[in-house]
Amino acid sequence: MAIHAAAHYADHAQDDHHNHKPHGFFNRWVFSTNHKDIGTLYLIFAFIMACVGAAFSGVIRTELMKPGLQFVQPYFFNQMTTMHALVMIFGAIMPAFVGLANWMIPLQIGAPDMALPRMNNWSFWILPFAFTILLSTLFMPGGAPAGGWTMYPPLAIQGGNSVAFLVFSVHLMGISSIMGAINIIATILNMRAPGMDLLKMPIFVWSWLITAFLLIAVMPVLAGAVTMLLTDKYFGTSFFNAAGGGDPVMFQHIFWFFGHPEVYIMILPAFGIVSEIIPTFSRKPLFGYQAMVFAIASIAFLSFIVWGHHMFTVGMPLGGELYFMYATMLIAVPTGVKVFNWVSTMWGGSMSFETPMLWAISFVILFTIGGFSGLMLALVPADFQYQDTYFVVAHFHYVLVTGALFAIIGAIYYWWPKWTGRMYNETWAKVHFWWSMVFVNVLFFPQHFLGLAGMPRRIPDYNVAFADWNLVSTIGAYGMFLTPIMMFLILRRSLKSGAPATMHVWEGTHGLEWTVPSPAPFHTFETPPVIHDEDLAHGDITH
């Protein structure tokens, strides 16, 4: 079947030289309705935002290098922590996953494009405007938002008019995410090639199907929360103002009802990616495919009923705290199933360690470490000590950087030859990996110690006892700042002079995306492919 497909594309290329690409830069990229081009736009945007967010963290880590204030005023420091989080979460990690979804979902289910291509264009092009608005607040009188990305009132609305810009940009991001999610659901449910049953879909597609439902469920909740902030500040309402009969804690409940599913929005697609990469380089089918799907669905369900664990110190009644502790601990079970299944996939395989596999394995190990600290944080009495310290900072950077970001980088190395038709330099890619692996741990592991020793998060200066580990952490950060440059150079060289990629790219690949030539033609699967179960990674779920 694969050979037929290749022949089909070869013929097609011969009688169709222009390959249907729109003429002109503007037409091709600004008016694009092609899922591959829009995917590329998302990924480029995410890369730029990751660099901007990294620059903010550069200010943070430089100020924290040693005790005393050397570089910035505390209020500007708070702007940096706030903007770093907002840019990394909404500008880097989420768009990167949407970019991967755009590129890969149609290819993996045998669809010619996304179900709603024009909406796809719109949902991308909202983002540059949203982030221009958000970043422009840095240059306004009063500066950028400085109340933390969690925007807790009353502090958040003490800020200047940056609040209004923040709220509007969050609304725009929400619209973009909701449209992207609708598009993904519509594509997966309606445009699968005949024979691509739901339980034959690649895990990456499954993870995005579930993630998209999370997005649709919670982005409106965030929009509601920030709208109430807006009216509290400008229109005299008292949703969160105790003096007017409101409740500041209610904001936290609403925010984290969005916020906890949000953190899983940022990790479930990573689960999907790793579940693609590990079987490929283990040359063995994914262990427990159905259990993996069920585990993702369970985690998604649990994400809606555990939000209170972000708020253990707000003074909830004992019963509430017990409930949120038990519910949170339950998440360890499906997450454990996933980790055990990845290890079991490796066990008995025939492994090789190309770059994507290295990122995937490091994901499993380091994400699990983030999971361990997550389990510790779930225990309320211990959380009374951990809450709002660097222990929490270490925890969520292990799940978001070595979790989500590492999976994204692994996915780019994994699918890059399919996108571009060119291999990258394996040696340099491995240097990139090992460099990141070392410095990310130098950066974030000592933050566990700082938090346990008593250093609160979001402070610009600290007691001298915290000096040593902060210096170590800053050294790690400086090492990490080189990694986007490395990755950029590796990929640029690959584009210019990389060896041509084969159709299958990697030895152990299965699935529809590997049945189209490399680079993937501008239009693929214009006629639905004929599905042969044995060509799919999960074509035969009984094995």
Add this chain to the structure above:
Amino acid sequence: MKGAGLMRSRLGGFNWVLGAALAALTGAAQALSQPWQLNMTEGVTETSRTVYGIHMLAFYVCCVIGFLVFGAMIVAMFKFRKSRGAVAATWSHNTIAEIIWTVVPIAILIALAWPATTVMIGMAHTEESQMTVKVTGYQWKWGYDYINLGDKPYHVHFISRLDPQSDKTRQLKSGLDPFAVKQGNDQTYLLDVDHPLVLPTDTKIRFVVTGDDVIHAWWVPELGWKQDAIPGIINDAWTNIHDPGIYRGQCAELCGQDHGFMPIVVKAVPMAEFQKWLDEQEAAYAKANAPLAAPAPAIPTPAAPPVATGASAVPTAL
């Protein structure tokens, strides 16, 4: 301590060597975090020790699971390499293994949740306290009100803010050395206040915690908990301190530009000493006859750096 000093001087640079050497020679008080500290404090209350116990239990459980999972991965990575001629198996299910790794974690979680629940029930029990202190978070200082001791009501109130020496040093590009900020042998940069919260030992103390402007959080690690100080809401918590001493903490909820500069200092003294101090404060209050007036000697002191630990740092000397 000596080891820490050596490691720091090897890292070199800045003005650290002097501070490190002093710390190495003198040792620091139990209540301050140590350079290179790795773990949580056990604290000075029964609650804080059980909290520490739960923290360590969870940590060891994670270590064991990590050893098994990462161990299996490492074995797999060596044993099942293509370069060693490994041939891939085709199995992708093992019902018994899947049942085991679903059920065993549930059992482990119950084993963790059980002691945590017990401790939480104890921590929530704020009744039957012998005294009550009201804690109010302000941008960026703490207010303390002594409400009662036993059956007797009190009217003692004062504001506790960052000590002047830290405050001068922490200004942007002050050029002052944070390692030089000391109270006796303790390096107290950003962890010292003008008026510490004086509390009796071996007494069940109930705290009612609230905020005046934005949300703060009152946290002294040695006591084993933190509690958010929220405007419009009154939270409560309790402690019972065993050992006399000075215990330092910080605001633990982002509260604006000086969030990092509103420390908490608890000075725990034996009950007799505390009673004497509190009665003096109450007498000073009665004399001033105004609930909010600070006793006279406190007014000139903020400008001068505290001389000895605690002596000038309370409204009147103990």
